[in-house]
Amino acid sequence: MELYKFSIPEESSGVITENVNKLRNFESKLRKIFYDEKYIEMLMPTFEYVELYKSVYKNLDESTLFKYINKEGKDVALRWDFTVPIARYYVSQKKDEIKRYCYFGKVYRKEKEHKGKNSEIYQVGIELIGKKAIEGDVECISLLQKSLPLFGLKDLKIELGSASFYNRLCQIVGSEKKKEFSQLLLQKNISGLKKFCDKYNIDKNISNFLISLPRLNGNIEILVRTIEKLRDNELKNSLIELKELYETMNMKQQDLFDLACVPNMEYYTGIIFKVYSKFVEEPIISGGRYDKLYNNFGKDVPAIGMAYYMDNILKAVERAGEQNVKDSLNKG
Amino acid sequence: MLKIALTKGRIEKKMTEMLEKLGYNVESMINKKRELQINVEDKMIIIFAKSNDVVTFIEHGIVDIGIVGSDTLLENSFKNYYELLDLEIGKCSFAVCSYPEYKNLKLNRRKRIATKYPSVAKNYFESKDEDVEIIKLEGSVELGPVVGLTDAIVDIVETGATLKANGLEVIEKIADVSTRLICNKTKFKYKKEEILNLIDLIEKQNNK
Numbered sequence: 417m418e419l420y421k422f423s424i425p426e427e428s429s430g431v432i433t434e435n436v437n438k439l440r441n442f443e444s445k446l447r448k449i450f451y452d453e454k455y456i457e458m459l460m461p462t463f464e465y466v467e468l469y470k471s472v473y474k475n476l477d478e479s480t481l482f483k484y485i486n487k488e489g490k491d492v493a494l495r496w497d498f499t500v501p502i503a504r505y506y507v508s509q510k511k512d513e514i515k516r517y518c519y520f521g522k523v524y525r526k527e528k529e530h531k532g533k534n535s536e537i538y539q540v541g542i543e544l545i546g547k548k549a550i551e552g553d554v555e556c557i558s559l560l561q562k563s564l565p566l567f568g569l570k571d572l573k574i575e576l577g578s579a580s581f582y583n584r585l586c587q588i589v590g591s592e593k594k595k596e597f598s599q600l601l602l603q604k605n606i607s608g609l610k611k612f613c614d615k616y617n618i619d620k621n622i623s624n625f626l627i628s629l630p631r632l633n634g635n636i637e638i639l640v641r642t643i644e645k646l647r648d649n650e651l652k653n654s655l656i657e658l659k660e661l662y663e664t665m666n667m668k669q670q671d672l673f674d675l676a677c678v679p680n681m682e683y684y685t686g687i688i689f690k691v692y693s694k695f696v697e698e699p700i701i702s703g704g705r706y707d708k709l710y711n712n713f714g715k716d717v718p719a720i721g722m723a724y725y726m727d728n729i730l731k732a733v734e735r736a737g738e739q740n741v742k743d744s745l746n747k748g
Numbered sequence: 749m750l751k752i753a754l755t756k757g758r759i760e761k762k763m764t765e766m767l768e769k770l771g772y773n774v775e776s777m778i779n780k781k782r783e784l785q786i787n788v789e790d791k792m793i794i795i796f797a798k799s800n801d802v803v804t805f806i807e808h809g810i811v812d813i814g815i816v817g818s819d820t821l822l823e824n825s826f827k828n829y830y831e832l833l834d835l836e837i838g839k840c841s842f843a844v845c846s847y848p849e850y851k852n853l854k855l856n857r858r859k860r861i862a863t864k865y866p867s868v869a870k871n872y873f874e875s876k877d878e879d880v881e882i883i884k885l886e887g888s889v890e891l892g893p894v895v896g897l898t899d900a901i902v903d904i905v906e907t908g909a910t911l912k913a914n915g916l917e918v919i920e921k922i923a924d925v926s927t928r929l930i931c932n933k934t935k936f937k938y939k940k941e942e943i944l945n946l947i948d949l950i951e952k953q954n955n956k
Binding site: 528531532571573575603604605606607608630631633634672692693694696697698699 | 804807808809825826827828829830831832833834931932933934935936937938940944947951
């Protein structure tokens with residue numbers, strides 16, 4: 417069979433040649449920042465039981481896993497994320513101490529074919545385990561802020577959301593409607609939220625606020641205005657927490673708040689953040705607090721973590737470079 | 749400047765009318781001939797594409813906004829966009845259609861269904877506790893029952909004229925369909941004002 421001697425499987429991300437030095441350079445600078453703050457690097461296994469992921473991600477789309485049946489007759493998958501295996505490792509160590517871990521490696525998630533998407537995703541990340549909100553959040557965000565300049569990207573935006581704000585919203589709406597509501601909120605579906613409020617006859621004051629949520633995605637002014645208007649103490653406090661974090665961290669005017677933020681993982685409990693570059697269509701970094709994740713392993717430990725999507729970062733850097741060349745040609 | 753991907757054909761026509769009502773000069777849209785990309789008053793660049801390609805362009809952040817039917821969104825596996833608005837245009841519905849005698853059809857085999865929307869069709873029959881064989885057709889799906897390939901079809905129905913002309917009718921409605929305004933998530937972060945301005949305009953017009 418001489419067929420397919422030159423093509424690579426649809427799942428492969430392709431050979432990287434041009435930007436390898438750039439990638440290694442980012443990697444080593446990130447490693448230095450993490451090591452300086454006493455983060456221990458971990459090399460995690462490539463194969464994990466599917467059960468492990470299913471026990472944590474109740475709504476896991478199994479079609480995204482690369483899996484096979486091993487000798488034990490068990491479903492095994494290529495590593496789908498780092499956070500869950502690291503949580504398992506921490507609990508198995510049976511020590512109640514603050515731990516700082518970092519990792520550099522690929523996760524494998526099946527994507528649709530012929531859509532220009534990669535199924536090998538290179539992630540660099542940290543896990544800060546055993547440190548509670550505010551203190552832990554500040555440590556994580558300051559690490560993030562320290563690392564951002566090294567990519568040389570302008571116009572980056574950090575966006576903050578709050579899982580406790582979201583959870584309170586769901587409580588107000590009613591747990592039986594949570595799924596429907598979350599889907600609409602996630603898609604910032606203004607018309608959908610209107611119909612939702614009409615359908616369930618939701619009180620005018622509440623429904624006006626719910627319908628306005630998709631528009632409440634902007635800078636600190638939006639946050640301050642919303643805090644002033646809110647009557648519900650729990651909602652108010654969760655936003656005040658964000659505001660305090662913003663102030664403590666000296667965040668910038670261009671940074672954002674997303675009040676329609678829906679946690680993309682079920683285990684998020686506190687702040688959720690993403691970093692955007694205008695040059696790529698997806699976030700380049702994302703993270704958040706997950707104080708309930710460790711419950712899955714029978715332990716009550718607060719934790720926060722973040723992951724850098726290196727492929728997206730490289731893409732952004734490449735495109736920003738192209739844009740610079742274009743701009744300077746236009747000027748010249 | 750907003751970049752918009754607009755679904756060619758029926759939705760394009762309705763959207764052009766809507767933009768005109770909103771006060772845009774849509775001459776360049778009407779006189780575009782074979783151009784695939786045009787400029788409207790230096791306020792928007794509009795790209796004309798097939799419905800699923802609109803979603804692909806949104807996925808890759810090639811455009812800020814996509815104008816596309818909810819039928820396409822329901823079938824497409826990519827969901828990571830903001831679906832900001834129901835434009836309330838291009839309204840039609842998903843339906844099971846066949847010959848009138850389909851209702852009393854008793855078969856000893858799986859029903860065969862022709863459709864352009866396999867996952868919508870599968871989910872619908874699953875919700876009815878039924879297992880069917882789905883055959884994907886790309887063109888006039890009505891041909892399925894007409895040539896005797898399938899027992900029925902799942903398709904969008906607007907006026908029902910094609911059905912009637914071929915002796916077919918709506919057996920059961922599955923869901924309403926209308927045109928939606930979707931948006932790439934990252935683009936929303938960088939062009940929020942522009943995007944929300946357009947949305948305010950449309951909402952005001954629709955509430956008149």
